[in-house]
Amino acid sequence: MMKAARRPKATTPDKICEACGRPFSWRRKWARDWDSVKTCSDRCKGALRAGRTASAT
Structure with a gap:
């Protein structure tokens, strides 16, 4: 199994959460399906x- 390439923090892509509107960054666990990730958390999902x-608290 190949390891995901490590990226410097400055080059990780960002998205805007469709539920709360906050920006969130690429995470290693989303490496395979980053294109389909739409929310920043389980709460927003x-x-x-x-x-x-979701309200920002």
Whole structure:
């Protein structure tokens, strides 16, 4: 099994969470499916599925 290439923090891509609107950065566990990642957390994923937006706390 090949290891994911390590990236310097400055070159990791960012996205905007579709649920809360906050920016979030690439994480190693998302390496295989970064193109399909839409939310920054499980909380936001649940909120998006329920059809509501997560509030920033």
